[in-house]
Amino acid sequence: MFGRLSLLVSCIHILLVPSFTSALGTSCTAPLTTGTAAPEDPYWLETITHQGISAFNPDPATYQVFRNVKDFGAAGDGVTDDTDAINAAMSTGDRCGGGTCGSSTITPAIVYFPPGTYLVSAPIDTYYYTQMIGDAKHPPTLLADAGFQGKAVIDADPYLADGSQWFINQNNFYRSVRNLIIDLRQMPATAPAIGLHWQVSQATSLINVVVEMSKENGTQHQGLISFVWRFSPDELSDIVFNGGMNGIYVGNQQFTVRNITINDAEIAVASPWNWAGWTWQGVSINNCTSAIPVLPVRSMLGKGVGSETITDAVVMNTEVFISTTAPVNNSFGGSLVLNNIMLHNVPVAVGVQDGEVVLKGTNDTTSIKSWAQGNIFSGTDGKPVFTQGPIPGPLIPGNLLDSEGRVFGKSHPQYADYALDQIVSVRSMGATGDGVTDDTAALQAVFDQYAGCKLIFVDAGTYYITDTLIIPAGSQVAGEAWSVIMGGGSKFEDESGPDCLFGANGVFTPSGILEITDIVFTTRGATPGAIVLEWNIHEPTGVQGGAGMWDSHIRSLFTNMIPDLAAGTDLQLADCPAGSQSPNCMAAFMSLHLTQGSSAYLEGTWVWTADHDMDDPELRQINVFTGRGLLSESLGPVWLIGTAEHAAIYQYNLHGAESHWIGFAQTETPYYQPVPQAPAPYSINKKYADPTFEGTLGRAWALYVQQSWSITLFGGGFYSFFQNYSTACLANVSCQDQIFNIDAASTIQVYGLSTVGTEYQLSVDHKGVVDEASNPTGFQQSFAAWTRW
Numbered sequence: 121m122f123g124r125l126s127l128l129v130s131c132i133h134i135l136l137v138p139s140f141t142s143a144l145g146t147s148c149t150a151p152l153t154t155g156t157a158a159p160e161d162p163y164w165l166e167t168i169t170h171q172g173i174s175a176f177n178p179d180p181a182t183y184q185v186f187r188n189v190k191d192f193g194a195a196g197d198g199v200t201d202d203t204d205a206i207n208a209a210m211s212t213g214d215r216c217g218g219g220t221c222g223s224s225t226i227t228p229a230i231v232y233f234p235p236g237t238y239l240v241s242a243p244i245d246t247y248y249y250t251q252m253i254g255d256a257k258h259p260p261t262l263l264a265d266a267g268f269q270g271k272a273v274i275d276a277d278p279y280l281a282d283g284s285q286w287f288i289n290q291n292n293f294y295r296s297v298r299n300l301i302i303d304l305r306q307m308p309a310t311a312p313a314i315g316l317h318w319q320v321s322q323a324t325s326l327i328n329v330v331v332e333m334s335k336e337n338g339t340q341h342q343g344l345i346s347f348v349w350r351f352s353p354d355e356l357s358d359i360v361f362n363g364g365m366n367g368i369y370v371g372n373q374q375f376t377v378r379n380i381t382i383n384d385a386e387i388a389v390a391s392p393w394n395w396a397g398w399t400w401q402g403v404s405i406n407n408c409t410s411a412i413p414v415l416p417v418r419s420m421l422g423k424g425v426g427s428e429t430i431t432d433a434v435v436m437n438t439e440v441f442i443s444t445t446a447p448v449n450n451s452f453g454g455s456l457v458l459n460n461i462m463l464h465n466v467p468v469a470v471g472v473q474d475g476e477v478v479l480k481g482t483n484d485t486t487s488i489k490s491w492a493q494g495n496i497f498s499g500t501d502g503k504p505v506f507t508q509g510p511i512p513g514p515l516i517p518g519n520l521l522d523s524e525g526r527v528f529g530k531s532h533p534q535y536a537d538y539a540l541d542q543i544v545s546v547r548s549m550g551a552t553g554d555g556v557t558d559d560t561a562a563l564q565a566v567f568d569q570y571a572g573c574k575l576i577f578v579d580a581g582t583y584y585i586t587d588t589l590i591i592p593a594g595s596q597v598a599g600e601a602w603s604v605i606m607g608g609g610s611k612f613e614d615e616s617g618p619d620c621l622f623g624a625n626g627v628f629t630p631s632g633i634l635e636i637t638d639i640v641f642t643t644r645g646a647t648p649g650a651i652v653l654e655w656n657i658h659e660p661t662g663v664q665g666g667a668g669m670w671d672s673h674i675r676s677l678f679t680n681m682i683p684d685l686a687a688g689t690d691l692q693l694a695d696c697p698a699g700s701q702s703p704n705c706m707a708a709f710m711s712l713h714l715t716q717g718s719s720a721y722l723e724g725t726w727v728w729t730a731d732h733d734m735d736d737p738e739l740r741q742i743n744v745f746t747g748r749g750l751l752s753e754s755l756g757p758v759w760l761i762g763t764a765e766h767a768a769i770y771q772y773n774l775h776g777a778e779s780h781w782i783g784f785a786q787t788e789t790p791y792y793q794p795v796p797q798a799p800a801p802y803s804i805n806k807k808y809a810d811p812t813f814e815g816t817l818g819r820a821w822a823l824y825v826q827q828s829w830s831i832t833l834f835g836g837g838f839y840s841f842f843q844n845y846s847t848a849c850l851a852n853v854s855c856q857d858q859i860f861n862i863d864a865a866s867t868i869q870v871y872g873l874s875t876v877g878t879e880y881q882l883s884v885d886h887k888g889v890v891d892e893a894s895n896p897t898g899f900q901q902s903f904a905a906w907t908r909w
């Protein structure tokens with residue numbers, strides 16, 4: 121019964137392939153520890169041979185994935201207008217956008233900017249599946265011309281003349297902007313200048329982006345704006361906003377923000393509404409008038425702000441930290457959780473908008489350990505206690521914290537100082553990425569030979585594999601515009617004897633690191649016996665976050681773009697329409713398994729079972745089934761800053777797990793349930809600690825916690841919108857009965873949880889404890905905290 125006693129590892133054969141052999145590979149004379157690029161060398165991504173392909177593009181031989189804006193005529197001299205050149209780099213090759221294509225996986229691109237200053241006079245409109253990347257060593261500047269016309273310098277979802285947009289916001293996936301400075305200061309302070317119109321959804325990120333705005337009194341500039349009614353922007357990290365009226369102006373379902381600095385803005389973050397929650401981790405605010413976030417009540421669309429959870433903030437010389445009303449109950453104000461906050465010369469900590477000051481600051485230094493506004497619950501007592509005051513803070517184990525006691529964070533590695541000869545391309549080594557050829561042996565050979573010796577560059581493409589691919593300890597792996605590794609074949613067909621497609625292996629070398637960036641792991645079905653990624657590696661002592669993944673996703677999607685490879689076996693839209701229950705539409709046994717011996721830092725990892733075909737012009741819904749989302753049996757440390765959706769049995773299952781920090785966790789119950797009811801079409805497998813379903817009305821669990829300790833959920837949104845594709849159940853919150861179960865043995869602390877469509881928001885031992893009726897906050901129901909005692 122106790123998972124702790126078992127050491128469940130599915131990639132058994134890894135035991136026969138000790139990964140340290142890789143470190144002794146013939147090409148590896150010295151382990152890769154530091155970059156050897158000369159200071160004047162360009163970033164390797166610019167100079168590496170560009171041979172990425174799009175396997176399922178109609179013309180993979182000529183379709184260009186990597187585009188250097190200078191090759192399209194951009195001057196980067198700060199004087200020449202580069203708008204047209206950059207937009208040509210963006211759009212060339214019949215890419216997806218412009219109002220005629222809403223979604224596609226077959227026209228990926230990197231739009232690359234060498235160092236320089238690129239003058240633009242109109243928006244850079246980002247097409248679907250694009251990474252805009254600047255030189256990581258010398259981030260280039262996009263300089264808005266004084267006469268700039270248009271919505272924003274970077275527009276991720278442009279408006280058309282009739283008011284509609286290029287993309288459906290909630291399906292606006294796969295976009296990233298990195299290493300860019302956006303400078304609005306040539307424009308008049310009174311111009312409504314905007315750095316980023318970032319109306320996007322999952323699998324999106326902003327990394328290492330700075331927006332410079334006017335600091336004049338009365339400035340109208342804004343750093344980032346985004347309004348996504350319903351769905352979920354993903355992840356912002358290492359962002360700096362200087363000046364402006366608003367650093368960020370947003371109304372969204374949910375966001376995770378890590379490591380953000382906002383200086384000299386009038387309002388650091390204006391949040392007129394969000395209906396679920398935001399998690400802020402590592403925030404620095406200086407010299408603003410009011411800081412973060414503004415929580416007005418029942419504003420736009422009748423929705424208030426559901427929940428804000430903020431940890432590790434330092435705010436200086438700012439009049440008000442949290443500007444809100446002073447609500448008298450939960451339903452009137454949403455929930456707010458503050459943890460480890462330092463205020464220096466901030467006279468008001470919380471609450472002033474047409475209300476009293478709820479929490480005073482000082483003109484000196486104020487420290488707030490843990491504080492909440494909203495309903496608090498404990499144990500099995502379902503009685504809400506509306507609180508505006510100190511609360512028991514999360515007890516976060518030291519191995520999750522950095523040297524200054526903040527929740528540890530690690531940025532998406534970009535290997536800025538690596539020299540070209542420190543990088544090996546898998547296509548140069550014989551892997552094809554053409555989506556057809558079996559690349560198992562070629563890829564495995566590269567990993568075995570170069571793990572720990574070179575950065576393994578997985579050129580854009582779709583790499584088909586038919587056997588477990590072991591990613592050995594020591595590997596640093598970088599994709600290109602989300603390179604796809606796709607597993608399939610007879611080995612993964614047996615649901616009762618699952619095997620792993622990808623094994624991240626650290627059994628014999630616990631001191632090895634592992635870094636994976638910009639990769640999509642997927643299956644070609646039917647593969648009901650596939651554990652898509654088994655993570656069996658632990659960060660070396662003293663290397664926090666040494667085993668991790670960034671902007672890398674696990675996708676269960678059958679697309680009608682994959683041609684008849686092995687006729688009849690590839691799932692296509694026609695085979696798996698909404699409402700179908702074909703066993704041929706079973707995409708995976710489990711998406712991600714963190715083993716007991718592992719640690720993991722996952723930032724921007726989207727574990728998605730597709731609910732629609734991304735390559736269907738009509739984006740029609742499909743019934744594709746994944747058995748399980750993420751099973752963690754890890755003893756930690758584990759940082760999860762990601763999402764999981766649509767798996768049949770559960771989205772997250774913690775079993776014998778310890779020492780986990782879970783940032784904003786978002787889940788959705790499959791739209792088709794209860795037709796069929798969970799666990800169908802899968803069977804329960806006790807070896808993998810599957811839950812039972814009393815209390816869920818045949819629905820998947822969002823989070824199921826068994827015999828687990830020292831777990832902190834800091835911001836969560838668990839949604840059940842549908843019953844057999846109908847949303848009628850939302851009206852009386854009856855789509856699901858229970859969604860989040862904790863067994864009596866586990867210690868988990870829950871902060872800022874929002875749910876939709878479920879009668880009970882939290883259950884203990886399958887008995888509903890927190891009733892949604894206690895916590896209405898708008899479209900969703902939210903509460904501030906639940907603690908076991």
Ligand SMILES: *[C@@H]1O[C@H](CO)[C@@H](O)[C@H](O)[C@H]1NC(C)=O
Binds near residue numbers: 337
């Ligand atoms: C900014 O402008 C407003 C309105 O014109 C004025 O009341 C205020 O005193 C000005 N503040 C500073 C610091 O100049």
Ligand SMILES: *[C@@H]1O[C@H](CO)[C@@H](O)[C@H](O)[C@H]1NC(C)=O
Binds near residue numbers: 358359530531
């Ligand atoms: C935070 O962001 C800044 C600015 O981009 C960067 O220099 C720093 O390394 C980041 N820190 C962490 C812990 O990610």
Ligand SMILES: *[C@@H]1O[C@H](CO)[C@@H](O)[C@H](O)[C@H]1NC(C)=O
Binds near residue numbers: 406407
């Ligand atoms: C904040 O304002 C003070 C006083 O004007 C200035 O010295 C300091 O550099 C500013 N800090 C930041 C981070 O902008």
Ligand SMILES: *[C@@H]1O[C@H](CO)[C@@H](O)[C@H](O)[C@H]1NC(C)=O
Binds near residue numbers: 448449451452
């Ligand atoms: C919450 O407070 C508001 C404002 O006073 C009031 O209108 C509302 O009825 C209260 N709701 C509950 C559940 O007490």
Ligand SMILES: *[C@@H]1O[C@H](CO)[C@@H](O)[C@H](O)[C@H]1NC(C)=O
Binds near residue numbers: 483484
């Ligand atoms: C800070 O506040 C104290 C007490 O309210 C006041 O005496 C002092 O003048 C203030 N200092 C500054 C720099 O505003």
Ligand SMILES: *[C@@H]1O[C@H](CO)[C@@H](O)[C@H](O)[C@H]1NC(C)=O
Binds near residue numbers: 795844
């Ligand atoms: C599910 O919905 C479909 C389409 O509305 C309907 O035909 C079918 O009868 C429903 N099934 C059940 C079990 O309710």
Ligand SMILES: *[C@@H]1O[C@H](CO)[C@@H](O)[C@H](O)[C@H]1NC(C)=O
Binds near residue numbers: 852854
């Ligand atoms: C919700 O409404 C449906 C249809 O009106 C009804 O069948 C169901 O019993 C209701 N559920 C609850 C929990 O009130």
